[in-house]
Amino acid sequence: MAAIKDYRKAGDAIDARQAAELTKSAERHLVQPWPTAGAIGNEARGLIASGEGVYVTDETGAKLIDGPAGMWCVNVGHRREELASVMYDQAMALSYNSPWYTMSEPSALLAERIAGHAPGDLDHVFFTTGGSSAVESALRFMQFYNNVRGRPDKKKIVSREGAYHGSTYLSASLNGRPRDRDWMDGADELVIKLSCPDPFRRPQGMSVKEFTDSLVAEFRETVERVGADKIGAFVGEPVMASGGVIVPPDGYLQRMAEICRENDILYISDEVVTAFGRMGHVFASEKVFGIQPDIITFAKGVTSGYFPLGGMVVSARLFDELRRSNHPDAMYAHGLTYSSHPVGCAVALRNLDILEGGLLAQAREIAPYFMDRLKTLEDLPLVGEVRGKGLMACVDCVADRESRNPLRLDTEVGQRIDRHCHELGLLVRPLINMCVMSPPLVITREQIDRMAAILREGISRTMDDLRREGLWEG
Known part of the structure; x- marks a missing residue:
């Protein structure tokens, strides 16, 4: 050694x-x-x-x-020496604290800075250890949110063929690549898969506009068939990364978000890949694709891979609705030993300095x-x-x-x-x-x-x- x-x-x-x-x-x-x-x-x-x-x-x-x-x-x-140095400095100051009972300075500062970059009223940040756990956290939050609001059947999750959302049980259940699921089990009873929005492989003779219209119609028909009272969330990557960098047709994401708003379905934008600079912005949902999600998941570029960290940014509206419910003692019983890890949050703060600089x-x-x-x-x-x-x-x-x-x-x-x-x-x-x-x-x-x-x-x-x-x- x-x-x-x-x-x-x-x-x-x-x-x-x-x-x-x-x-x-x-x-x-x-x-x-x-x-x-x-x-x-x-x-x-x-x-x-x-x-x-x-x-x-x-x-x-x-x-x-x-x-x-x-x-x-x-x-x-x-x-990058500045990222290596901040890991050492933070570990020497505070290497770990339990997020169940305490918090650290880097986690509070990072949550504020990330919320400042997030679109609309996405003001609340929950930290995880990576992208899979970020998506898993968002899905479990959707379930909690609907349980507290008295809608225990509103739990179906809409994903797409060609998608990749993670390797934990729920997040992997959303994956739409055949080889991801050929030999693995998943929560199939909870997941509905729509067609892949890949313009390159649209049906022969179909224009891009017609293809986009068909994708949107498929979602609308799915909501009508399954019932809006049964569907809790739509989860989509702005660009389907591991599916082959599938860039959806113009207007597609906005129209999918509109159907979500009309039917009280949470729009979860999976920005594990597209956030923190990959599209030239900290978040791409609004600035690049013109959508206002209810939740954004992130990981990877938040620390540039120097330390495992991920998370989700959640709309203030959802938290307001939870606080107004008749179940003030209802608990979002979800968390990780390394949620809000002080070293990871310190690295992410310095990483943001570099990106913003x-x-x-x-x-x-x-x-x-x-x-x-x-x-x-x-x-x-x-x-x-x-x-x-x-x-x-x-x-x-x-x-x-x-x-x-x-x-x-x-x-x-x-x-x-x-x-x-x-x-x-x-x-x-x-x-x-x-x-x-x-x-x-x-x-x-x-x-x-x-x-x-x-x-x-x-x-x-x-x-x-x-x-x-x-x-x-x-």
């Missing part, structure tokens, strides 16, 4: 012996997220040794652009260039569409552009591209036939140019592979 500490200080690569030992340790003891049954408990993944700015370094010493910013989260970049504006300024450069990849025959918003993008690969079908013959095309890009100096996030990118907000134009060039070469090499193996004729 001492050797690894020395390596990290020096910035050198872990030597081959250390890398081999770490691989063996992982294979013997470390269970990775989302393992397959054939590899569970016996798996080692690629080793990342260090990071700085938009780059990470692997065990061989190769320097790679961190295309996914970790997991949509390292918004201010790696190795010019990085939000920089992200808004560079986002169009980011999309323009990646859009040039659409001249490659394997690429069906490059889409995105802010500093989020997806390269969607297809067998042929006319049918817009993903590559069914090779479900690992995204992983093939990622492997080639890794060799060339870029990490991407592979999702079956797609590659997703959401780089740190500190990325420069030159680094974006390099990113696009590596992607072009990685996709070109993948096309050669698929042709050579007889899996694609493009």
